[in-house]
Amino acid sequence: MLKKPAEDWRAARRESARASVLTAAWGLVREEGLAALSLRELARRAGITTPTVYAYFESKNAILDAMFAQAAQAFVDLKHSLPVTDDPRHDLLADAQAFVTFCVTDVPRYQLLFQHSVPGFTPSAESYELAVGALETTRELLARNGVHDPRHLDIWTAVTVGLVGQQVSNDPGGDRWIGLVEDVTRMFLAQYAHGDTT
Template structure:
């Protein structure tokens, strides 16, 4: 139709190929572990020679970086869509359940996002900004519930990451630790309230 902007088909094809490469990288990471990712295996899965990957990603760490960004972007989107009630305990339980479901659904993704498992890998500032944005959203959510200090945020993230790590490491596919989410949030909120009373 006259007046519509022309599609940049070359850029679209490039982005589709990048997505295909990342999908292949995730498949390998889930099957072989993050450290088992090789450019040769990724290239083989997408039907190209390994040197051709450099047209899309400058290095293996650049692929990890894009995967890191994907993970945090998806977590951020999920948090953004989460309906909240304004009731502190109910909302804390919902947030924790969502984080644990997201984390345990894909252990390789959790490890890349939250643990330093790749020697020498540091996310780029652009990718790391997504992780910071997610933490900022959690900070805002807590503040809206009247829980507005950094110590409280640190404790909450430690509890959630600890439950996820224990579940992934010791009962993959089960619920031995994730089923403790509600109880953990009850203890957390009671502790924070008691601490505030003691500090007054």
């Protein structure tokens, strides 16, 4: 059965309103940090009343979950946008550099995706599945480089996220740890790239 035009209009209006709330939420956390996300301030920025926020999101955590999903999708899209060459080492380095840039250019997004920065918030299974998809892309890229042990995937993610954490905490706006990405990639592959490449 086809939807009536009025139903289509209402659904489009609801989605537009939800998008406006999320845009306001990102603006707020990028200016003030994740801890500053309050429904009252969010409503003010979105030009609506606080109770109206609840018409679109059942809770603050629901807003955070939608933001997490947007951030995870942006990360997946970034990883899929990177060119695949016949040089897997080059591709791993490009992936690592893109990851670090993705994180340091939007610290609240990085904190939401890769740290537990908001007490009491855990992403929904649906939102988290997007992040798992990005991790699977990394696993495949490591396999192309002869790295197959799941422990080594954990080491790779710990090292790359660690570089971001150091950069964000100790040299915001600089490039001290960003400049180490190539060295770290080379060291990692020298230590762990001993399996068959795919």
